[in-house]
Amino acid sequence: MTGGPLEGVKVIDLTTVVVGPICTRTLGDQGASVIKVEAPGGDILRYLAAGSRTKAMSGKFINFNRNKRSIVLDIKQAEGLAALKRLIATADVFVSNVRPAALARAGLDAAALHQLNPRLIHCGIVAFGAGGRYAGRPAYDPIIQSLSGVAGTFERAIGEPRFVPMVMTDHIAGLVAAQSIGFALFRREKTGRGESIEVPMFETMASFVASEHLGAATFEPPEGPSGDARLLSKDYRPLPTKDGFITVRPNDNRQAFAFFDAIGRPELKTDPRFTDPLTRTRNAADYFDVQVQALAERTTADWLEIFAKADVPAAGYNRIDDLLEDPHLGDVGFWLQDDHPTEGRIRRTRTPVTFGGGMRDATLPAPQLGAQTREVLAEAGYAAEEIARMLADGAAA
């Protein structure tokens, strides 16, 4: 069997920037045929973020838009909107990260979409769920990090709120959207019917944070303060060694006691602060102090050898660029190079998940703006002269 698990699934992708493109890239990586519908100006991510060889193809855009074809439609023109609807009518999945009010104005609300294509799965990725007072507000990743408590976890740990230096909430919501589409595709095989899915970023991330940090506030009344003390320590970080950093995580009793032996502090095995997971959680600050003091005494390489022998979970520290040289990633063929048709030689990562039942075997390069406009319109049944007229009118480009 060739092709990924989503082989044969046709996706119309009306999304931009990160949250939507991550969702549709995931679907494409797993075998779906993804048609990226862009406005005449193109996805803003083409121009954002550092690094570009030609003007509408930033490194970040390339990473988030492989395995897609691009069609440019001006859906403010009647013919452009009609073409989008024609594409949707024969698709399996339609993904949008447009505000719902704008979709409704274009005649693409849930009821209209169901009318157009009863088997369609529509996934609307929104910042805030319908029915709540923030619904319809604009949002980017840091807005969601700020509201969902992600930034707040840093204030507990280091005294000031911070964002994770990644578009993490977009990325996670995009993965959850792809997940939800998979579940709905499975259900459609049984029922024959499509459905509308709402993936709200704020609620998705509030759930993420709450699952981790409600802690004692899971109980009503609370049994103590919210938060997992081990994660909220100022020393929850790669710790300095004599020549760099190391991460060590002695978690269960065997690991903790082997760690105490390895650092030459066997007496701590009977210290009442550290006798079991619960006491080590309660005395997280002291447990970190022991680690900070000990680890500074030797080099990273020395410690890694010692902890490997003791079977204590430990690892070195990779900066972003170190990933390119990591020997394990080399072994598993993580880094690939392609010749992009317009951008030249580029690096990309292979899909990290392996499906024994078969993987997508050919990768499409991230498309130039509108590179497949003619091809996609022709596949949708438009005649050559209709396509030419749409291009002349600017309804397509």
Next chain:
Amino acid sequence: MTGGPLEGVKVIDLTTVVVGPICTRTLGDQGASVIKVEAPGGDILRYLAAGSRTKAMSGKFINFNRNKRSIVLDIKQAEGLAALKRLIATADVFVSNVRPAALARAGLDAAALHQLNPRLIHCGIVAFGAGGRYAGRPAYDPIIQSLSGVAGTFERAIGEPRFVPMVMTDHIAGLVAAQSIGFALFRREKTGRGESIEVPMFETMASFVASEHLGAATFEPPEGPSGDARLLSKDYRPLPTKDGFITVRPNDNRQAFAFFDAIGRPELKTDPRFTDPLTRTRNAADYFDVQVQALAERTTADWLEIFAKADVPAAGYNRIDDLLEDPHLGDVGFWLQDDHPTEGRIRRTRTPVTFGGGMRDATLPAPQLGAQTREVLAEAGYAAEEIARMLADGAAA
């Protein structure tokens, strides 16, 4: 239609701590029937993390294990292992986060599982992919944060490597595992065949980080340094106002120019550093300086009103506990309370994603250790006397 999209899917869950339980909770939340198979001592998360009313039911365990039933099997005993295999033989999905060598020793490698149940989807969540030199090493979330570059993004931003104060890589890999299972369930409807899936945490997170931060190093040779400068700034954080914090994200030109007007600096609209997204990315530090200076001048409430009028994306800042009082989350019914059969009154979050085709309608409370051992064995066809013997022998508990 009642029940979630995965209604009717039977999942055998041989996982502990976070990465596996997040995967299977997601499947359960969406309607699957999840049987959590625990060793006699139980999932260590029952005892970890702050907050507990009874001894084997921490707040974190409760959050990650709703919608599951628990059966205790000692798979080191022949009868216990036989029972696990009997459960797997009639399941749709088997999820493990056990090291592959241990699975193989128990006769649960991919070939044996396929023999046992050709329609089975086995998802093996591992720290490191097979075929690479780190394969089989023990790992916890901070190990993966350290190796995958997550911690490294903080060194670029604030001068020291740090972990995100959440078990973020476990959480994300768990979501990706659930996503992958959904895709494989969809494929199985077409092919009638199961498959084995490998979800390696390290590769999954290295892909996450690389997608965001390869940037100019996407190109070979690189067009510049890796990293998205906007995200790696020391000022990428909720910024101080006169009385608290605010997050503002003027991204496209309309938003940026409206922001300059709103802060009384209209002259910046023609400043060559800030004329378009690309120049604002290149001059990210200066753009942040403008924000830091201006925002300190007024209160959060004042700024939110001003930015709302100007349609500039902005939001306040929620600490973990503020989530409990957030008015939007109140509107959408995000927080629910249940009476847990042994733990009393608890809070939980509703499933953030909404499926128009129907949602799981009843929530199972996180189970006491082995609470459904008898029930699950009986469903698997064990007679009452067989169950009694297994309980007496300690093969089940």
